[in-house]
Amino acid sequence: MTATRIEPMNHTCLLVKGSVASHGLAAAHLVIYTDGRFAIGDTLREAIVYVRDAFTPEIAIRCQLEHASGIITSRGGILSHAASLTREAHIPCLMGVGNLSDIGPTTWASIVTPAATAHLWQR
Structure with a gap:
């Protein structure tokens, strides 16, 4: 079996590394969630990857995890409450990747x- 790498055309790839809070693979449109609202991606898609500075249980409820294909946070660790939530929900999660403001x-x-x-592919 061979793996096919899917890359959006005319995009630049940014590679981020962090701690694995929940194992799995995910590929989907990105939604940046800040201050109680979606900064990018106003409409929920069937499969999305949430990006957030930190992922608290309150945010997990607001984000409607049933739509999440994956979660990326700039802060947090594998023993956090949010990490437990993503493991329980079987959602791939990468935490502590550092500054995501760029x-x-x-x-x-x-x-x-x-x-x-x-x-993360950027236009």
Whole structure:
């Protein structure tokens, strides 16, 4: 079996590394969630990857985890309450990737937890 790598055309790839809070693979449109609202991606899609500074249980409820393909946070660790939630829900989660303020208009993300990496494609 061979793996096919899907890359959006005319995009630049940003690789981020962090701690694996919940194992799995995810590839979906990216939604940046700040201050109680969605900064990118006003409408929920069937499969999305949430990006957030930190992922608290309150945010987990607001984000409607049933739509989440994956979660990426700049802070947090594998023993946090949010990490437990993502493991219980079987959602791939990468935490503690560092500063995510430079993401810009990222439209697509993929998480590969065995490698503890995420690829974020920017226009």
